[in-house]
Amino acid sequence: MTLFDAGDVIGGQFDLARRIPGKEEFAETIRYYTRMPDKHGVDxxxxxxxxxxxxxxxxxxxxxxxxxxxxxxxxxxxGHRH
Structure with missing residues (x-):
């Protein structure tokens, strides 16, 4: 099995979410998704x-x-739009 990802890390939106104050736990999700492919022989x-x-x-x-x-x-x- 081969996984192609255009990003620098596996996890997509989790990588953005972990940067939000109070959402640092998403870093653990990224760590998990980074380890599992290697553990299971995924390229x-x-x-x-x-x-x-x-x-x-x-x-x-x-x-x-x-x-x-x-x-x-x-x-x-x-009244200003942001």
Whole structure:
């Protein structure tokens, strides 16, 4: 099994979440997801966006695209939008 991840670490949104004050426990989730593939013989390729050529030869392909963070728009009491 091979896992391609465009990010620097496995975990996607967990990596962003762990940076929020009070959400440091997500660092443990990332640590877990980093250890398990190695423990189970998974070939992890970080900073790699899989191409058609990369996927040729696999019997099955599972595509999990994740999400992109979005900026929230909110109105303040002064009427300004942020």
């Amino acid at each position: 992890v390729r970080l900073r790699t966006r899989a191409t058609v050529d990369d996927l040729t030869g696999f019997d099955e392909v599972v595509l999990a695209t994740g999400v992109s963070p979005r900026r929230l728009s909110r109105q303040t009491t002064t």
